[in-house]
Amino acid sequence: MATLDAAAKKQGKGWQPALLRHEVLLAVILVIALIFLAAQTDKFLTTGNLLNQGRLMAEVGLVALPMTLIIVTGGIDLSVGSILGLCAIVLGYSWKNLGVPLPLAMVMALGVGTLAGFANGWFITRVRVPPLIMTLATLAFYRGLAEGISQARSVRGYPDWFFQLGQGDVWGVPTQLWILAVAVVITAVILARTPFGRGLYAIGHNEVGARFSGIPVDRYKLIIYTFSGAMAGLAGVIFVSRVSTTRSDMGTGLELDVIAAVVLGGTSIFGGTGTMLGTVLGFIMIQLLKNGLALTGVKGDATIVVIGIVLILSILLTNFIQRRRSGNE
Amino acid sequence: MLKTATTVAGLCLVAGLAQAADRWDGADELAVNPLGCEAGATATVTPKPYDGGAPTGAKDLAGKEITLVDVPKLIGIGYFAATTQGMQEAAKELGNVNVKTDGPTEANIDDQITFLDNFITQGVDGLLFAANDPVAIAPVLKKALGQGIHVVGYDANSQPDAREWFVNQAEFNGIGKSMVDAMAAEIGEDGSFAIVTSTFTTPNQARWIAEMQAYAEKCHPNMKWLETVEAQEDNILSFNQATTLLNKYGDELKGLFGMTSVATPASAEAVTQAQLCGKVAVVGLATPNAMKPYVAADCVKSVVLWNPVDLGYAAVQVMRAVADGKLQAGATEVEAGRLGKLPIVNGSEVLLGAPFIYSKSNIDQFDF
Structure with a gap:
C-alpha cells in the first residue's frame, strides 16, 4: 500500500509524468479526432447529434463502470451481455405474462441482475472458479435462461410513461445520460477516493499481498461482481425502454464493446491500474468514432477495422509509456 | 455440486416452459388463411385501407436524382x-x-x-x-x-x-401452398411425410407450418403427417433428426420437409447417405448454393424460396x-x-x- 501511495504521489508531481498519463493522451487524441471528423462533415459536431450519441452509448457506459472495477482487480465479467438479456426478459415476461405491475417488474429485473452478478461473485470467491471460466459459463447459462423463459416471443406494447427512461429527455438531455453521469461520478469517487477503491488496486497488483495486509479480498470481489450484475440489469431496463420491445437476444456481444472501452481507457487487463476517467474517455471515443466515420460515409465493416486499429495503437502507446516510466525510475 | 444443481434447475425450468402444440398456432395469435387448391391461386384481396405512415414535409423529388x-x-x-x-x-x-x-x-x-x-x-x-x-x-x-x-x-x-x-x-400461405403442392406432386395424394424445423416457436417457421397444415387439410386431405421434429438451426442436429425419422418410419416415410435453410440440405444429405434418393422426397426452404449438389444428383427436385x-x-x-x-x-x-x-x-x-x-x-x- 505504501508503495502504491508513493507511486500515486510520483504520478501527480511535475508536468512531464502528468502529460504522459494515458488519460491525457487519450483526451488529446479524442479532441484531434473530433476536430478531424467535424471538418469532414457538418452533421457531426451538432448538439443534436452529440446528445443522440449520448443516448446510444448509455448502456455500454453503465456496464463499463463496474467492468473497470473488476478489471482493476485483474478479473473479468463476460456475462454482462447475457445478464442484460435475462433482465430484459424478466422485465417483459413478468409484466406481460405474470401480470406484475410495470414498476415492480423493473425492480424485479434489477433484482435478477443483482442476483446473477452475486452468483458470479459467489462462485469466483467461494468455489475459486477463475472469473474468465465462471462468467464464460454464465454467459451461456443466463442467455439460455432468457431464451427458455421468452420462448422466442418478444414482449411489446409498453405504456408511454415507460419510454421516458430510454427515449425521453430531462432539461433537453436524454434521461439515461443523467443516470450515466451520476453513476460515473459515484464510481469514480469510490475507485479513486475510498479505502475500498484502493483495496481494488491492491488486489489487482498482488492478491496474496492484499490478503495478508488485511484487505477483505473475497468480500470486495463479491461486491464488484454483484454491482456489475445490477448495472447490467439497469442497462437492460433502459435498453428495453429505448427500443420499446423485449427480445432474448438483447445485449449479445455487449461484453466485447464494454471490455474494449475499458481497455482503450488505459485499464490494464492484468489488473492494478486504470481510472474511471479513462473508461469514460474510452467509451466516448469508440461511440464518436463509430458515429463520425459513419457520417463521413465510411462503411460499417471499415469502421470496425478502424476501431480495431485504434485499440491496438492505444495498447502499444500504454506499453510505451510504461516502459518509459519504469526506465526513468 | 451447487453449480450442477443450478444448471439442472435451469434446464428443468426451460423444459417446463416448452410446450408442444397439437394444433399449430404459428406461435402467434393470427388466424390461418389457406389459399385455393388450383395452381396459381392467389389470396383473394380483401380491401384494407392504407395503414402505412407518411413522411412529414417530404421534398418534391419527382423525376429528380x-x-x-x-x-x-x-x-x-x-x-x-x-x-x-x-x-x-x-x-x-x-x-x-x-x-x-x-x-x-x-x-x-x-x-x-x-x-x-x-x-x-x-x-x-x-x-x-x-x-x-x-x-x-x-x-x-x-x-x-x-x-x-x-x-x-x-x-x-x-x-x-x-x-x-x-x-x-x-405471404405465409403462399409458402405453405407451394411446399405442400410440391410434396404432393412428388409423393402422391396419399403419401406420408415428416417435417424438420428449427423450433416449434420460431416465428416464421411456426407460421409456415400452421399454414401448411391448414392447406394440406383443405386441398390434400389424404396426405399423412407423421411427425414434426425440432433441430434448432443446427447442421448436425438436423442431419441426426432426419436420419432418425428415416429409421423410425422406414418405408412408410415418403417425404421430408425442411423448414430452414439448414434443415433442408441436412435432410437431403441424410437421404443421400441412407441411399434413399428417389424413394424419399425432400422439399424445403433453402438457398440455391447449399442445394446445388443434391439437385444435380436428382435427390431433390424442388427448392422453395423467393x-x-x-x-x-x-x-x-x-x-x-x-x-x-x-x-x-x-x-x-x-x-x-x-x-x-x-x-x-x-x-x-x-x-x-x-x-x-x-x-x-x-x-x-x-x-x-
Whole structure:
C-alpha cells in the first residue's frame, strides 16, 4: 500500500509524468479526432447529434463502470451481455405474462441482475472458479435462461410513461445520460477516493499481498461482481425502454464493446491500474468514432477495422509509456 | 455440486416452459388463411385501407436524382448480397437513383438502429430496411419519416405505421401452398411425410407450418403427417433428426420437409447417405448454393424460396415510385420495371409474387 501511495504521489508531481498519463493522451487524441471528423462533415459536431450519441452509448457506459472495477482487480465479467438479456426478459415476461405491475417488474429485473452478478461473485470467491471460466459459463447459462423463459416471443406494447427512461429527455438531455453521469461520478469517487477503491488496486497488483495486509479480498470481489450484475440489469431496463420491445437476444456481444472501452481507457487487463476517467474517455471515443466515420460515409465493416486499429495503437502507446516510466525510475 | 444443481434447475425450468402444440398456432395469435387448391391461386384481396405512415414535409423529388441507403438485417451473407445486387440493377435501369448498402455484420437490433440513426443524421432521400425486429426498429424509422425521409421495407417488416410501404417477398400461405403442392406432386395424394424445423416457436417457421397444415387439410386431405421434429438451426442436429425419422418410419416415410435453410440440405444429405434418393422426397426452404449438389444428383427436385435479387430490385422500384408520387395510399398495384405490375395487399404491402421454385433447370443461374 505504501508503495502504491508513493507511486500515486510520483504520478501527480511535475508536468512531464502528468502529460504522459494515458488519460491525457487519450483526451488529446479524442479532441484531434473530433476536430478531424467535424471538418469532414457538418452533421457531426451538432448538439443534436452529440446528445443522440449520448443516448446510444448509455448502456455500454453503465456496464463499463463496474467492468473497470473488476478489471482493476485483474478479473473479468463476460456475462454482462447475457445478464442484460435475462433482465430484459424478466422485465417483459413478468409484466406481460405474470401480470406484475410495470414498476415492480423493473425492480424485479434489477433484482435478477443483482442476483446473477452475486452468483458470479459467489462462485469466483467461494468455489475459486477463475472469473474468465465462471462468467464464460454464465454467459451461456443466463442467455439460455432468457431464451427458455421468452420462448422466442418478444414482449411489446409498453405504456408511454415507460419510454421516458430510454427515449425521453430531462432539461433537453436524454434521461439515461443523467443516470450515466451520476453513476460515473459515484464510481469514480469510490475507485479513486475510498479505502475500498484502493483495496481494488491492491488486489489487482498482488492478491496474496492484499490478503495478508488485511484487505477483505473475497468480500470486495463479491461486491464488484454483484454491482456489475445490477448495472447490467439497469442497462437492460433502459435498453428495453429505448427500443420499446423485449427480445432474448438483447445485449449479445455487449461484453466485447464494454471490455474494449475499458481497455482503450488505459485499464490494464492484468489488473492494478486504470481510472474511471479513462473508461469514460474510452467509451466516448469508440461511440464518436463509430458515429463520425459513419457520417463521413465510411462503411460499417471499415469502421470496425478502424476501431480495431485504434485499440491496438492505444495498447502499444500504454506499453510505451510504461516502459518509459519504469526506465526513468 | 451447487453449480450442477443450478444448471439442472435451469434446464428443468426451460423444459417446463416448452410446450408442444397439437394444433399449430404459428406461435402467434393470427388466424390461418389457406389459399385455393388450383395452381396459381392467389389470396383473394380483401380491401384494407392504407395503414402505412407518411413522411412529414417530404421534398418534391419527382423525376429528380435520389440518394438511398439500404440497411439490411446484416451484411456479408449471400442472401443480402443478392438483394443488394437486385437494388443495383434497379438503380442502373432507372438511371436517377443512387443506392448504397451498409449495415451491421451481425443481425443485431441495436447495431441496426445505430446505422439507421446515423444515416438520418447524414441526410438521405430514402431508407430501405429489412428489420431485425419489427417493434424495436419503429422509433428510429418514425424519426426518419418525421424528417421527410421516405421509408420502404423489404424482407422483414416493421410496424406498418413506421414505414410507408413494405415489399413482401411471399405471404405465409403462399409458402405453405407451394411446399405442400410440391410434396404432393412428388409423393402422391396419399403419401406420408415428416417435417424438420428449427423450433416449434420460431416465428416464421411456426407460421409456415400452421399454414401448411391448414392447406394440406383443405386441398390434400389424404396426405399423412407423421411427425414434426425440432433441430434448432443446427447442421448436425438436423442431419441426426432426419436420419432418425428415416429409421423410425422406414418405408412408410415418403417425404421430408425442411423448414430452414439448414434443415433442408441436412435432410437431403441424410437421404443421400441412407441411399434413399428417389424413394424419399425432400422439399424445403433453402438457398440455391447449399442445394446445388443434391439437385444435380436428382435427390431433390424442388427448392422453395423467393428470388432475393427480384426482392431488392422491387424495393428500389417501389421507392422510386413513392418519390415520384406514383405510388400513393389507396393504390392497388405498382409498376416495377421488369417485374411488371405488382399487387398491393394488406393495406400497405407490395407482394413480390408466388414463391420461386428452384429446380434442376434454373438453379445454376443463382449464386447465393
